Amino acid sequence: MTQSLPPLIFLAPMEGLTDFYMRDVLTRMGRYDACVTEFIRVTDRLHPARVFYRACPELRTGCRTAAGTLVHVQLLGSEPSVLADNAALAAELGAPSIDLNFGCPAKTVNRHRGGAVLLDEPHVVHAIVAAVRHAVPAHIPVTAKMRLGVNDREYMLDNALGIEAAGADALVVHARTKADAYRPPAHWEAIAEIRAAVKLPVMANGEIWTQEDALRCRGISGCSDLMLGRGAVTDPALVNRLQGDDSVLDWAALAHWQEQFLMAMVQAGSQPDEERFGAIWTESGAIGRYKQWLAMLTRSWPEARALFAGIKSMTRLADVRQALQASVIQASSASEEGSSAG
Ligand SMILES: Cc1cc2nc3c(=O)[nH]c(=O)nc-3n(C[C@H](O)[C@H](O)[C@H](O)COP(=O)(O)O)c2cc1C
Numbered sequence: 001m002t003q004s005l006p007p008l009i010f011l012a013p014m015e016g017l018t019d020f021y022m023r024d025v026l027t028r029m030g031r032y033d034a035c036v037t038e039f040i041r042v043t044d045r046l047h048p049a050r051v052f053y054r055a056c057p058e059l060r061t062g063c064r065t066a067a068g069t070l071v072h073v074q075l076l077g078s079e080p081s082v083l084a085d086n087a088a089l090a091a092e093l094g095a096p097s098i099d100l101n102f103g104c105p106a107k108t109v110n111r112h113r114g115g116a117v118l119l120d121e122p123h124v125v126h127a128i129v130a131a132v133r134h135a136v137p138a139h140i141p142v143t144a145k146m147r148l149g150v151n152d153r154e155y156m157l158d159n160a161l162g163i164e165a166a167g168a169d170a171l172v173v174h175a176r177t178k179a180d181a182y183r184p185p186a187h188w189e190a191i192a193e194i195r196a197a198v199k200l201p202v203m204a205n206g207e208i209w210t211q212e213d214a215l216r217c218r219g220i221s222g223c224s225d226l227m228l229g230r231g232a233v234t235d236p237a238l239v240n241r242l243q244g245d246d247s248v249l250d251w252a253a254l255a256h257w258q259e260q261f262l263m264a265m266v267q268a269g270s271q272p273d274e275e276r277f278g279a280i281w282t283e284s285g286a287i288g289r290y291k292q293w294l295a296m297l298t299r300s301w302p303e304a305r306a307l308f309a310g311i312k313s314m315t316r317l318a319d320v321r322q323a324l325q326a327s328v329i330q331a332s333s334a335s336e337e338g339s340s341a342g
Contacts, residue, residue, distance in 0.1 A: 007224035009239055010172075011035035011232050012205060013074050013099070013145075018233070020057050020278035021268075022293070025261040026232060027069035029249070030239035034070045036145075039101045041114065042077030046085045052093050053275035059094045060276065072143070076101035078113040078124065080131035087142070088135040097169075098136055100128060102146040102159070105178045116178035119159055120150045126162035133167035141169035145205075148190050149177045160194045168200060172227050175206040191221035203227050209234065209299075211241050234299040251303040251331040255324055258297075262290040262324075266317060283317050290320070303331050 011018060011026055013036040018026070023035050037056045040047070053059055058071040065071060073095035077083045087098045102125055104115025118124050125144075133142045144163045148156050163171055173194055175186040186206030195202045205227035208214050214226060231238055236257070237249035265286035268277035281289060291311065297304035307327040314320050 008033040010227040012227045012229035013038050021264050024065050025257050027065040027067040029236045031243045032069050036072045036074050039074045039076040042083050042086045057276050057278050063094050063096050070096050072097040072099050074099040076114050080127045084131040084135035087132040091136045091140045097141040100144045103174050116147050122155050122158040122162045125159050126166045129163050129166035129168050143170045144168050145172040147174050151179045157197050160198050164198045164200045170201040172203045188217050188220040195222050214242050234296045252328045255328045
């Protein structure tokens with residue numbers, strides 16, 4: 001009898017969002033099977049080791065977040081041999097898996113033939129995956145993350161089949177073209193087409209914000225494995241519900257994690273060591289980063305809406321922490337009032 005493996009749920013790479021601190025807090029709160037670094041851009045040379053440590057400080061700790069979640073290292077570029085050299089170094093430094101980015105729509109990246117624009121050149125996509133697969137020890141998986149195409153799906157299957165033929169171990173599909181940018185909907189039915197064409201494991205990504213979305217995505221794409229992007233940040237408990245854990249995350253607990261996130265950045269700022277912490281933030285930079293997360297939390301949490309309105313213009317750490325703590329008291333008295341009224 002064949003036994004099916006439990007579905008995997010990964011935290012998506014998101015440049016400027018899922019950095020070391022965000023990976024740390026989200027993998028403490030949620031049961032991810034793995035996460036992926038923001039892309040490391042490779043141009044025409046081998047990066048020094050410090051570039052990898054900065055993008056992935058977890059390389060110092062077995063390439064796991066403090067919660068023990070594996071971190072895969074993502075590279076983005078267009079030169080197969082240079083990507084291969086960088087992938088080999090990342091593997092030597094301890095990357096458990098190398099992921100290749102064929103999805104980034106950013107103009108600066110695309111202008112240099114990196115990211116999603118390569119999907120118009122399936123032979124280049126194939127050459128990159130083949131070169132990296134060849135350069136990296138066989139026990140280290142090489143994976144690719146693609147969009148459906150640049151402007152349309154003309155080369156969608158060529159790319160997927162080329163990635164498979166080049167020896168990739170798995171494929172993540174963000175179910176939109178570059179032209180779609182991040183506009184809904186995600187075309188999960190296209191993932192089903194790719195699944196039907198290839199044998200390698202396919203993970204579905206795009207527009208999963210709720211449990212219902214995940215269910216529909218699984219139904220339409222046929223994939224059990226999912227990668228959560230923005231939905232993971234707006235609702236940090238989503239992953240646990242998808243993993244079958246119904247324990248409730250309340251605002252007090254979430255506020256605690258928000259404070260941990262903010263203070264981890266502030267504390268790292270007082271002992272600058274990029275290779276241990278990745279980006280080093282000034283106090284105002286850390287507050288800005290925290291506001292970015294809080295703004296995203298407003299999508300799922302009414303408490304976040306009230307708090308964001310209150311702290312939007314605050315610049316002092318003490319004020320922000322005080323407002324955060326006050327929001328917990330407000331939320332608990334509101335819920336006490338609600339339960340005594342009921
Ligand atoms: C701010 C931001 C940064 C991103 N950076 C990366 C990246 O570094 N590498 C990558 O492969 N995808 C990147 N993506 C794409 C996401 O990994 C994911 O494919 C996309 O957001 C769709 O998933 P979602 O609808 O669940 O957010 C980024 C997306 C966002 C919103």
